[in-house]
Amino acid sequence: MSFGKMSIANGFLTKADFKNEYFFNLEVGFCQNCYMVQLTELVDRNKMFHDNYAFYSSTSRGMADHFKEMAEDVIGRYGLGTESFIVELGSNDGIMLKHFAERLIPHLGVEPSSNVANIAQGNGINTMCAFFDEKVAQDIVSEYGKADMVLGANVMCHIPNIHSVVSGIKLLLKTYGLLIFEDPYLGEMLKRTSYDQIYDEHAFYFSLASLSWLFKQHGMEIISVEPQNVHGGSMRYTVANIGEYAVTPSVESLIDNEKFYGFHFHETYDSFRDNVKLSRSSLISLLHKIKKDRKRVVGYAATSKSTTVLNYCGIGTDLIEFISDTTPIKQGKFSPGMHIPVRPYENFTERYPDYALLFAWNHMKEVMDKESNFSLAGGKWITFVPEVRIMS
Numbered sequence: 397m398s399f400g401k402m403s404i405a406n407g408f409l410t411k412a413d414f415k416n417e418y419f420f421n422l423e424v425g426f427c428q429n430c431y432m433v434q435l436t437e438l439v440d441r442n443k444m445f446h447d448n449y450a451f452y453s454s455t456s457r458g459m460a461d462h463f464k465e466m467a468e469d470v471i472g473r474y475g476l477g478t479e480s481f482i483v484e485l486g487s488n489d490g491i492m493l494k495h496f497a498e499r500l501i502p503h504l505g506v507e508p509s510s511n512v513a514n515i516a517q518g519n520g521i522n523t524m525c526a527f528f529d530e531k532v533a534q535d536i537v538s539e540y541g542k543a544d545m546v547l548g549a550n551v552m553c554h555i556p557n558i559h560s561v562v563s564g565i566k567l568l569l570k571t572y573g574l575l576i577f578e579d580p581y582l583g584e585m586l587k588r589t590s591y592d593q594i595y596d597e598h599a600f601y602f603s604l605a606s607l608s609w610l611f612k613q614h615g616m617e618i619i620s621v622e623p624q625n626v627h628g629g630s631m632r633y634t635v636a637n638i639g640e641y642a643v644t645p646s647v648e649s650l651i652d653n654e655k656f657y658g659f660h661f662h663e664t665y666d667s668f669r670d671n672v673k674l675s676r677s678s679l680i681s682l683l684h685k686i687k688k689d690r691k692r693v694v695g696y697a698a699t700s701k702s703t704t705v706l707n708y709c710g711i712g713t714d715l716i717e718f719i720s721d722t723t724p725i726k727q728g729k730f731s732p733g734m735h736i737p738v739r740p741y742e743n744f745t746e747r748y749p750d751y752a753l754l755f756a757w758n759h760m761k762e763v764m765d766k767e768s769n770f771s772l773a774g775g776k777w778i779t780f781v782p783e784v785r786i787m788s
């Protein structure tokens with residue numbers, strides 16, 4: 397399915413940048429051999445991850461809590477301590493690794509965007525600035541030795557050269573070592589029609605079927621799966637060398653579920669495409685109706701996901717006044733492609749709009765908890781996941 401001409405999801409720009417803005421064709425395909433759903437055109441990684449990367453993991457309170465729980469869970473479950481060595485891929489500003497650092501557990505973050513890597517480093521979290529691959533894995537082994545555990549949250553699906561990454565992880569891990577990672581789950585994206593998960597940074601949309609095939613090529617297998625209630629429905633996978641650990645029943649159960657829901661057939665993706673088109677037309681009609689009624693709409697959170705929605709639906713400043721966001725690096729700039737102004741969060745609270753279009757729908761609870769005054773003032777929320785509606 398094609399979403400047409402698209403900008404870099406986190407490519408927030410100044411007016412001077414407009415004339416040189418980069419576009420690509422955002423399209424996803426499904427492989428009937430390996431069951432992978434993935435982008436068909438990839439953007440050069442240096443255009444996405446660099447010294448000005450606009451996403452700082454620590455912008456959500458809910459995600460900070462989630463990664464604290466994840467760290468505590470793996471430390472407790474696998475008895476990690478000062479003799480262990482763990483590596484996190486795509487460690488961003490150190491939101492998870494800090495919990496290992498606090499317990500003096502030897503660790504290393506590998507993060508390609510230097511601005512966020514520097515924050516982690518400044519907070520005493522051992523971080524190297526690099527795109528992880530087999531060569532980097534070899535360098536880490538030479539300097540630190542093999543790892544007990546490799547972690548990744550919202551990173552594996554970002555890396556197109558996935559075979560080099562898996563080879564690197566295998567090389568880096570001890571024989572009994574574990575890879576534990578989580579990413580948005582394809583099943584949730586299909587169920588919720590959350591097509592906004594599709595953007596340049598997300599090269600893959602993983603299912604258990606596609607990942608099992610992938611890891612098998614490298615002598616590894618998924619030994620457990622655990623659904624996570626973050627980022628619109630994610631899955632946490634634990635992966636080991638084949639035969640080293642017992643495979644838990646969670647794996648068979650999810651395989652059966654994916655078969656039941658037809659993840660192996662292109663018809664499933666055809667239905668998703670139809671649902672996406674319906675979602676687009678409903679959102680456009682709703683916003684036009686609101687505009688006709690002369691009401692104000694402001695976007696809430698300039699998420700990466702919003703770039704897909706705004707460009708695919710052709711929503712510009714004619715329908716949305718501005719987008720409010722808490723990240724300083726985005727404020728004062730314009731949204732990729734549609735060039736909607738991104739303003740500080742305070743611009744939202746100072747003069748509430750009639751409607752707020754919630755781009756951070758994945759943080760719904762956190763947002764609703766802190767925005768009760770908006771509703772009290774008569775403001776209404778618009779969401780588009782799982783369907784377009786004004787929330788009561």
Ligand code: DWN
Nearest residue numbers: 451455456550597697698699700701721722723756759
């Ligand atoms: O995979 C990825 C996910 C995990 O994080 C990355 N490729 C990039 C990023 O995606 P995103 O930008 O869609 O993430 P979020 O967490 O849905 O949105 C973050 C943005 O929302 C930040 O710019 C901050 C903003 N925000 C806000 O303004 N007010 C977020 C919250 C919770 C808020 O209350």
